[in-house]
Amino acid sequence: MSEYAWLIPLIPFLAFVAIIFAGRRLPGHGAYVAIAGMSASLLISLVIAAGAITHGGHFEPVVRTAAWIPYGYSTLNVGFTVDALAIVMLIVVTVVALMVQVYSIGYMHGDARYPRFFAFLSMFSAAMLGLVLANNLLVIYICWELVGLCSYLLIGFWFERPTAMRAAKKAFLVTRVGDVGLFLGMLTIYMGIGSLDLQTVLSHESVSTMAKTIVSVGPWALPLAALASLGIFWGAVGKSAQFPLHVWLPDAMEGPTPVSALIHAATMVAAGVYLVARTYPLFAYSDHSISLNVVAYTGAITALMAATIGFTQYDIKRVLAYSTISQLGFMMMGLGVGGYVAGMFHLMTHAFFKANLFLGSGSVIHGTGTQDIREMGGLKKHMPRTFWTFIIATAALAGIFPLAGFWSKDEILLTAFHADKTIFYAGVIGAFMTAFYMSRLCILTFLGEPRDEHIHAHESPRVMTVPLIVLAFLAVVAGWVGLPGKNLFAEFLHTDLLHLEHHAFSLGIAAVGTAVALFGVLLAYIVYMTPASRTVAALGQISVFRFIHSLVYNKYWLDEIYGVIIIRPLFAVTRWMFAIDRWIIDGTVNAVGWLTVAISRVQGWVDKWIVDGLVNLIGIVTRGAGLILRRTQTGVAQQYAMVMLLGLLALVYFYLIRAG
Amino acid sequence: MQPINCYLGVSAILFCIGLFGVMTRRNAVGILMSIELMLNAANLNLVAFSAYGPKHGLTGQVFAVFVITIAAAEAAVGLAIVVNLYMNAKHVNVDQVNLMKW
Amino acid sequence: MTGQGVAFAVLAAITIISALLVVTIKNIVRSALFLALSFVGVAGLYILLNAEFLAAVQVLIYVGAITVLMLFAIMLTQQIMSAKISQTTEWFWLALPMALAMLATLIFFFAMRTYPVNPAPDALAVGTTMPLAEALLKPYLLPFELASFILLAALVGAIVIAREEKPGATD
Secondary structure: OOOHHHHHHHHHHHHHHHHHHHHHHHHHHHHHHHHHHHHHHHHHHHHHHHHHOOOOOHHHHHOEEEEEEEOOOOEEEEEEEEOHHHHHHHHHHHHHHHHHEEEEEEEEOOOOOOHHHHHHHHHHHHHHHHHHOOOHHHHHHHHHHHHHHHHHHHHOOOOOOOHHHHHHEEEEEHHHHHHHHHHHHHHHHHHHHOOOEEHHHOOOOHHHHHHOOEEOOOOOEEHHHHHHHOOOOOOHHHHHOOOOOOOHHHHHHOOOHHHHHHHHHHHHHHHHHHHHHHHHHHHOOOOOHHHHHHHHHHHHHHHHHHHHOOOOOOEEEHHHHHHHHHHHHHHHHHHHOHHHHHHHHHHHHHHHHHHHHHHHHHHHHHHHOOOOOOHOHHHHHHOOOHHHHHHHHHHHHHOOOOOOHHHHHHHHHHHHHHHHHHHHHHHHHHHHHHHHHHHHHHHHHHHHOOOOOOOOOOOOOOOOHHHHHHHHHHHHHHHHHHHHOOHHHHHHHHOOOOOOOOOOOOOHHHHHHHHHHHHHHHHHHHHHHOOHHHHHHHHOHHHHHHHHOOOHHHHHHHHHHHHHOOOOHHHHHHHHHHHHHHHHHHHHHHHHHHHHHHHHHHHHHHHHHHHHHHHHHHHHHHHHHHHEEEEEEOOHHHHHHHHHHHHHHHHHHHHHHHHO | OOOHHHHHHHHHHHHHHHHHHHEEEEEEEHHEEEEHHHHHHHHHHHHHHHOOOOOOHHHHHHHHHHHHHHHHHHHHHHHHHHHHHHHOOOOHHHOOOOOOOO | OHHHHHHHHHHHHHHHHHHHHHHHOOOOHHHHHHHHHHHHHHHHHHHOOOOOHHHHHHHHHHHHHHHHHHHHHHHHOOOOOOOOOOOOOOOEEEEEEEEHHHHHHHHHHHHHHOOOOOOOOOOOOOOOOHHHHHHHHHOOHHHHHHHHHHHHHEEEEEHHHHHHOOOOOOO
């Protein structure tokens, strides 16, 4: 069955084509076609996965390649690789995509461009699945750009809203900045190896070649492997919203909530993590390589920074957005300390519970009509299914035993503890913060008394709550494949390309993780549910805390900083360019035109007065001479005689006198 | 005997007087008279060379005879023209005859 | 001073002075008469040059025929005007220098040369009449005949030119 893996991205793509052209005439206005396509892909993925699992620990990855563009002495190939990593991603993407599409039937009901939504969802799924299956870096890049395009189209789905369009542009441009790094990384690889096929690039020989080739610029010297992996990581920074390219993700919440769930929680933003994992040999060319350090610390900074911002936001989707950024930071941290398995594990579990959280928030928005949690409260009574699934997912995210998040987060902490203690402490603090802000969100949204009497909340229809239930279920059980002692996940992901360390389960670390999570929940309860909230509110008036709150609430002013450093100079440059174009280039063209007219006038003058003048002059001279000379014809014969005599005298003079 | 140059001188003077007359007389007949003077001067020249000339013979005189003949014919025709002019213009002042003026 | 020299001087003076008067006198009739006198002077010069026949012919034709003819023409074309009108054209002062220049040329270049001639003319024994007649009828017969044609042509031409046009008459 793995030979037919190419069908997995193809079927959603065909669904996209069909819906684009025939949308409204299709069953369910295109929705059923999309769902059918996605189900087909899911089915094939499950079959492939089942086949792989039943083979036991080691199974040969299926690789198919075809020559695409021959040039010079070599060819660009296109093909797919079905290995453990790919299978994991396939399952994640197809499951979440299917749930989101089902949910969208209810959420997007009545929208004017309903079919187009499903078309874009299908195209996105097709591109994401293609990215996951590709075994050539160029094809990955193409799919990378395609998912970026779909993100832009979907964020700006309600394009009548200027905020949505600005957010779409911002997302596209910021990820584009990251894509430059990815492309440079690809070029470095091509320079070093001469091929972009993953089979070749990730082989032991290629990696050691890249590791041994040192490039020195001035005082800095780096192996090619480091340069390539850092370039690729920069692309991941953009796509996975790490610091400093994280600024687009919160704004991307302008898009419809299913989009946020699918793209900006579970799949597209995970593409960066996937890419790092895919090219992991280039990162881990040596222990404690510089690339891995960069990955780990970037992840740590991002995780902590985003978590702090999440403390203060009031928009339900914003909180979840910052949570996503923070969790992606966790995944990067995991990968950075050598936790290839840990990072991917967290990616999988995070996809399920984050998607659930987003869809749940969509349900809340659908039911209450607002996104501001200050106006909510006491929704537990009115939206029970939404509430319970939300709570389960929150607990999973916070890392409460025995839900999925506990196992994946513990894996990360374990690996970090043995690799880099700093990262470990960062992870612990991050876990605490995660628990706190998620509990705060739950409490303010669902618990307590309703704060706005105008909101009459109602539960969402079944088509929206069923996906919630499914994802909640996965949020519970997905972690059980990574139980310590029988870590099926790790065994499944084993690959000969990497030297992966397996650490024995440590009760102490698990305890520490659970403890900080429970502490976070407790603290949130105290602050928001008990009368102590008034004390906290009073404390919050102190200027120091007010300053900190303002700093964090305004996202550390990063957007503003970018605006001043980058956006404004850029606009100044564009204004210059416009001026140059208008005054110099257009001016030159106009000047040429004016000059041509002037020259033609001069030439006209020359032609009229000089050329014609010469001709006229001849006539005038002739006439003038004639007017003068004809006076000799007086008509009087005696005068003619005199003239003759004069002539004769002249002849006499010349012949007789002069000649001697 | 006088040297021939005397006769030639007289002839020259006569010729130039006739020339002057041709150019300055207003009356048409006056012009014709001046022309006769010029012809006479030429005749004198011819006869002088015939007499003094190195060659024996009367060639010069024969020539002079013919010149006289022609002069007579020319005078007749010229005066006929003058009469015709008088009949048309009622005067014979040649400086008023400028119909061929530009 | 030989007799011939005196004769020559007198005749030359008559001729030249008469000629001057011809071209300057206002009265045209008197001008014609002085022309006749000038012709006579020339005839005298012919005689000095041993051309008696030619002298006779000169007097006969020039004085007798041509001068009379001129007088006739003068009479026929006499204007009823006073003689106060100047008979000289307005370009008198232009013509004078030119004529004098011509005179100077003729004299200096031609009259003052030395010619290879006999110093004195000798008279013929039989006179010039018979040799002249012989010359006219033997070597110069053709010009002689042509001259008569010319005279005929002149005769006819003069008649045609001078006759009065009758209105409406065609030739």
